Amino acid sequence: MGLEPTLIRHLADARGNTLLHSAVKSDHVSVLEWLLSILSPHGLSEPALADQNQAGRTVLLSTLKVLNINISIIHSHKILAVAPAGQPNSTSTQ
Numbered sequence: 822m823g824l825e826p827t828l829i830r831h832l833a834d835a836r837g838n839t840l841l842h843s844a845v846k847s848d849h850v851s852v853l854e855w856l857l858s859i860l861s862p863h864g865l866s867e868p869a870l871a872d873q874n875q876a877g878r879t880v881l882l883s884t885l886k887v888l889n890i891n892i893s894i895i896h897s898h899k900i901l902a903v904a905p906a907g908q909p910n911s912t913s914t915q
């Protein structure tokens with residue numbers, strides 16, 4: 822017996838963060854993929870990505886916020902360019 826898709830979608834903390842929000846904020850990509858794989862066959866993955874927490878942030882917006890933080894960290898370390906996976910990075914440590 823697996824996780825109930827509606828439980829995955831609607832279980833939330835006191836701030837309205839769903840399991841998907843929490844996986845994104847904790848940078849647990851494999852957990853996010855696993856949760857979406859359970860939701861997808863039931864047509865719930867897209868609606869779940871659009872669910873808002875109490876701050877009005879969807880899972881997708883939360884993802885962008887996490888990416889922005891990562892970009893800020895990269896910028897603070899003066900990395901000039903990040904190449905796609907498998908290619909050398911162009912960096913500066915001035």
